[in-house]
Amino acid sequence: MSKAHRGTGIRNEAMHGRGKCPRCGNENVKVLYEKEIDGNNVKICKFCNAQLKNIARKEARAGKAAAAAAAATEAPAEA
Numbered sequence: 001m002s003k004a005h006r007g008t009g010i011r012n013e014a015m016h017g018r019g020k021c022p023r024c025g026n027e028n029v030k031v032l033y034e035k036e037i038d039g040n041n042v043k044i045c046k047f048c049n050a051q052l053k054n055i056a057r058k059e060a061r062a063g064k065a066a067a068a069a070a071a072a073t074e075a076p077a078e079a
């Protein structure tokens with residue numbers, strides 16, 4: 001199996017996967033990562049992919065913390 005984001009894996013892509021990233025606006029970067037942004041599927045560079053991943057991870061963590069806090073405040077009321 002070839003690597004999905006380098007070498008043979010991107011030979012069939014237009015410009016070998018290089019282009020302008022719609023998110024950060026960098027030109028001539030490899031835009032190989034499909035992400036859904038505002039409802040439409042776009043291809044972004046690996047830096048934006050990592051950023052979105054980190055944002056999602058932080059949000060998931062914040063959501064979990066909020067849920068835990070809500071549970072903590074509810075618990076004494078029940079007891």
Ligand SMILES: [Zn+2]
Pocket residue numbers: 021022023024025026044045046047048049
């Ligand atoms: Zn980008």
